[in-house]
Every structure is written in C-alpha cells, then in structure tokens.
Amino acid sequence: MPSKGCAVALAGVGAYAAAQAFVAPAAPQVQEQREVRQLRQQAAVSATSTTSATAALALGAAGIAAAAAQAGKRTQRRCQVVRQATAVAEKTFTKMPASVKPGVVTGQALVDLLNYAKEKGFAIPGVNVVSSSSINACMEAAKKAGGPIMVTFSRGGGQFIAGKAADNTDDAACIAGTVAGALHVRQVAKLYGVPVILHTDHCQKAWLPWFDGLMEANEEYFEKNGEPLFSSHMLDLSEEPLEDNIAICKKYCERMAKVDLLLEMELGVTGGEEDGVDNSDVDSSRLYTQPEEVWQVYETLSAVPNGRFTVAAAFGNVHGVYAPGNVDLQPVILHNTQKFIKEKLGTDEDKPVSFVFHGGSGSSLEDIRYAIEAGVIKMNIDTDTQWAFWDGMNSYQKKNKDYLQAQIGNPEGPEKPNKKYYDPRMSLRSGEESMADRLVKCMEDLKCIDVL
Numbered sequence: 001m002p003s004k005g006c007a008v009a010l011a012g013v014g015a016y017a018a019a020q021a022f023v024a025p026a027a028p029q030v031q032e033q034r035e036v037r038q039l040r041q042q043a044a045v046s047a048t049s050t051t052s053a054t055a056a057l058a059l060g061a062a063g064i065a066a067a068a069a070q071a072g073k074r075t076q077r078r079c080q081v082v083r084q085a086t087a088v089a090e091k092t093f094t095k096m097p098a099s100v101k102p103g104v105v106t107g108q109a110l111v112d113l114l115n116y117a118k119e120k121g122f123a124i125p126g127v128n129v130v131s132s133s134s135i136n137a138c139m140e141a142a143k144k145a146g147g148p149i150m151v152t153f154s155r156g157g158g159q160f161i162a163g164k165a166a167d168n169t170d171d172a173a174c175i176a177g178t179v180a181g182a183l184h185v186r187q188v189a190k191l192y193g194v195p196v197i198l199h200t201d202h203c204q205k206a207w208l209p210w211f212d213g214l215m216e217a218n219e220e221y222f223e224k225n226g227e228p229l230f231s232s233h234m235l236d237l238s239e240e241p242l243e244d245n246i247a248i249c250k251k252y253c254e255r256m257a258k259v260d261l262l263l264e265m266e267l268g269v270t271g272g273e274e275d276g277v278d279n280s281d282v283d284s285s286r287l288y289t290q291p292e293e294v295w296q297v298y299e300t301l302s303a304v305p306n307g308r309f310t311v312a313a314a315f316g317n318v319h320g321v322y323a324p325g326n327v328d329l330q331p332v333i334l335h336n337t338q339k340f341i342k343e344k345l346g347t348d349e350d351k352p353v354s355f356v357f358h359g360g361s362g363s364s365l366e367d368i369r370y371a372i373e374a375g376v377i378k379m380n381i382d383t384d385t386q387w388a389f390w391d392g393m394n395s396y397q398k399k400n401k402d403y404l405q406a407q408i409g410n411p412e413g414p415e416k417p418n419k420k421y422y423d424p425r426m427s428l429r430s431g432e433e434s435m436a437d438r439l440v441k442c443m444e445d446l447k448c449i450d451v452l
Contacts, residue, residue: 047070052064091193093452103190105148106227107260111308113148113195117377122356122447123368125439126150126380128201130157134389135185137432139192141439147380147448148195150378151185153178155203155210175213182217182229186274194452198229199264201380205248211235215255222259232262234312242267242293246300249309257306262357265301268292268314288333289313291340298341298353310354310377313337317359334374351375368445383440385435396427400427 052138091102097112105113117124129135129151142149148280156275159166163175182198189196203211214233221229235252251267256263268289301309312415315333338351345352355377357371368379403410403421410416420426 011098056392061231093195096195096452097385100148100195100345102193103196104231104234105195106198106231110197110231110262113197114310114377117148117448117451118351118354118375120451121372122147122451123372123376124148124150124197124378124448125446126152126199126356126378127385127439128154128157128380128382129181130160132137133428133432134385134435135181137385137389138439139189139194139196139437140432141436141443142194142196143192144436145440145443146194146450146452147443147446148197148451150197152199152201152380153181154201155207157181157201158210171207171210171213174210175217178210178214179217179229184416186229197231199231200233202234202266204236205240211252215252218256218259218261228259228261230261232264232308232310234264234266236266236312238268242296246297249297250300250304253301253304253307253309257304257308260306260308262308262310263301264310264312265297266298266312266314266358267297287316287318288330289312289315289337291333291337294337294353295341295344299344310356312356312358314358317357317372329363329371331367331371331374334371334376338375358382365445368449372447379446381439384442385439387433388438389431392431393427395434396430 041312056305092098093100097109097116098346099109099112100116101109114124124147127134127138127150127323129138135151138149138151154180155171158176158178158181159168159174160177161166162173166173166176168174178200184198185198200211200214211233212231216432218228218230221227233256235249237248240248245265245267249263253263268287294311297309297311301307313334316329334355338353341352342350351374353375355371355374355376358378358379360379362367371379397404400421403418406418407422408417410418410421
C-alpha cells in the first residue's frame with residue numbers, strides 16, 4: 001500500500017499532467033514529459049519509508065504549486081500567440097477574392113488570385129531568393145506596396161540555402177535547401193499581411209530529380225495539412241522537342257493536380273543566362289513562340305482533371321540587363337496568341353491563357369504594360385533586385401568604411417570598438433532595404449500597388 005505522502009505526490013503528478021494536457025492537448029513538450037517522470041520517480045521513492053512520505057508530501061505540494069505557476073505562464077503566452085495568429089488569419093482583403101488570405105496561397109485561392117490579376121490588369125513580381133534576407137526584402141516590399149508577391153527558389157538557390165559544403169548527391173542539398181526555404185516562408189509570411197505565392201524556377205530535364213524531390217515534399221505536406229507545401233513549380237523543357245515538352249508537362253501536371261499544385265511551363269527559349277541555364281547563343285528564331293504551339297499546350301493541359309497551369313511563352317525575352325536596342329521584345333505575340341486561342345475555343349473570354357513574363361529586368365515600361373494587357377499575370381524580376389541588394393550592402397560599406405578596417409579603432413579614437421558596424425546584420429539590412437525599395441518600384445511598373 002502506498003503511503004499517504006505517496007498518494008499526495010501522485011495526485012500532484014496527476015494535477016500537473018492534467019494541466020499540461022489542457023494547455024497543450026496536441027503534444028506535451030519534451031521538458032514537461034521529463035518533469036512528470038521525475039515527479040513519478042520521487043513518488044515511488046516516498047513509498048519505501050514513512051520518513052520519506054513526509055518529504056514526498058512537501059514535494060508533491062511544492063510540485064503542484066510550481067507546475068500550476070508554470071502552466072499559468074505558458075497558458076498566457078500560448079493564448080497570446082493564438083490571439084495573434086487568429087487575428088492574422090481572420091484578416092480579409094477588401095479588393096481581393098474572398099478565398100485569398102494573408103500568407104502562402106495555394107489551390108483554388110491561387111487560381112482566384114491570378115484570375116483577379118488578369119481581370120484588373122496587374123502582374124505579380126516573381127523574385128528569386130537565396131537567403132532569409134532576400135525573402136525578407138520581398139515580403140517587406142509587398143507589405144509597403146500593398147500587393148501580392150511570388151517568392152521563388154531556384155535549384156542553385158536551394159543548394160545555397162542548404163550550404164555549399166552540404167552533400168548534394170542525387171540533388172539532396174538542392175532539395176533540402178529549397179524545402180527549408182519554403183518552410184521558413186510559411187512560418188513568417190502571414191506576419192507581413194500579404195498573399196505570398198511559393199514557387200520554384202527553371203527546371204530543365206536533367207534537373208528532374210530535384211523536381212521529384214520537391215513533389216515528394218508536397219505530397220507529404222498535403223497528406224498532413226490538406227494543401228501542398230509550395231503554390232506552384234516551373235518546368236522548363238523548352239530545349240526539348242515540342243512533343244516531348246508537352247508530354248512531360250502533362251505527366252507532371254496530372255501528378256500535381258492531385259495535391260492542388262499549379263504548373264508553370266515554358267515554350268520557346270528565354271535568351272541570356274540565369275542560374276545555370278545558359279541560352280546566350282540560341283538561335284534568335286527560338287526566342288519567339290508561335291500561337292499554334294501555345295494552343296497545343298493549352299488543349300493538352302486543360303484536359304487534365306483539376307489541372308492548373310500558366311505558360312511562359314517567349315516573345316524575345318532575355319535574362320539579364322542589356323543596353324537599349326539589344327533586346328527586341330514583341331508582346332504583340334501574346335496578344336495574337338490570345339485571339340487565336342479564343343477563336344479555337346469559341347469563347348467570349350478575351351484572355352483565356354495566363355501568361356508569365358521571364359527576363360523582365362531592364363524591359364521598357366511600354367513593353368511591360370502592353371504584355372500585361374495581353375494576360376501576363378507574373379513577371380520575373382531577378383537581375384534588378386540582385387543588383388539592388390548588392391548596391392545596398394556596397395553603399396553601407398562605403399558610408400562606414402573607416403569603421404570597417406579593424407575590430408578596434410576608428411576616427412573616434414584608437415580604442416573605440418567597431419562591432420556595431422561589422423555586425424553582419426547591419427550590411428545585410430542595408431541590402432534588404434535597397435532591394436525592397438527597388439522591388440516597390442518594380443511593383444509600380446506592374447501596377448501591383450494597393451490591389452489588396
């Protein structure tokens with residue numbers, strides 16, 4: 001028979017456990033589990049002697065009081081977090097479709113957002129990110145501008161996030177870094193109060209293992225959460241024969257449809273070089289897509305149940321920034337393609353295709369706006385924003401040069417410390433601010449201002 005002291009101690013354990021179950025019914029924390037085990041062990045020891053019973057009684061009473069106090073503090077903290085999260089989740093936009101909420105947008109909400117952009121005549125900026133700093137800059141710009149943003153991970157960007165020294169056998173680091181980046185965005189996106197599209201960039205045929213790894217992550221996330229980890233992915237099979245391009249895209253579109261993912265596919269070739277994809281010497285004729293080619297894609301992918309897709313049709317696009325006159329954009333190709341497919345469908349809808357614009361950095365405002373009129377709902381902006389980030393860091397270095405030559409010693413005195421100047425957060429923050437400012441200007445060009 002356990003002593004009275006043991007019984008009281010066990011009661012304390014029970015009260016503690018009950019309090020924790022109420023505070024966090026989903027899963028007790030490891031530390032809390034350890035505390036419960038310790039109390040049980042102490043209660044067992046108390047049963048061996050009458051003397052220890054008294055001690056156990058005191059311990060049990062103290063344990064109850066301490067546990068109650070700790071539980072109360074945790075309850076307050078958790079309730080505060082819940083209230084904050086609920087407030088963000090309940091936030092609604094006055095102009096956006098009702099399905100579009102702050103945070104990562106997927107499935108039908110993503111389709112509604114893209115259709116809204118096409119209807120209202122604006123495009124969403126798509127920006128490649130390589131760190132939490134560039135992610136921050138993207139969402140800061142969106143918050144300032146009052147518009148949605150597409151945060152994009154490239155294969156190389158994913159590897160960089162994982163670390164260049166990480167084992168990349170079978171694209172392991174590329175996959176892990178991209179997934180880690182996506183999870184980071186999901187944790188912070190709602191805090192900026194804007195819709196965020198989680199996307200991945202060019203994936204050529206040789207890189208399909210990376211794409212497959214991301215699909216597995218999406219499927220696992222969907223099973224647990226009812227939505228995919230990402231919003232969309234891009235397949236760039238433009239170097240393959242048209243028939244192979246369409247067939248592979250159809251295969252992946254069918255798989256993606258099962259977990260509410262949107263596919264972005266590319267037709268024609270975007271010139272220049274971008275993150276490992278080099279089309280600098282491509283025949284210029286391949287820079288311009290024909291309406292018939294877009295129709296073949298539209299007809300095939302539209303037949304996929306629950307299939308969602310956008311088309312990156314080339315109209316002279318080139319990655320990078322070039323001197324005026326070196327790039328011959330022809331947005332009229334997109335206008336002609338919409339007319340062609342409208343006639344094929346026999347529909348009243350003027351812009352049945354959702355186009356995306358690659359190689360947008362350095363394009364004229366006239367070409368950008370004319371492309372948006374043709375149904376472009378997203379434009380990639382990488383070169384300008386990359387330069388802006390570097391320019392911000394470089395400006396910081398120039399401004400504080402005399403404080404960045406040594407850990408100690410500056411114009412204020414030979415023994416004055418410089419830590420607050422060489423703290424990496426200082427120069428990185430300057431990069432973030434510069435990139436965010438440049439991106440707001442891009443959003444103005446895209447008419448993606450105050451559209452929420």
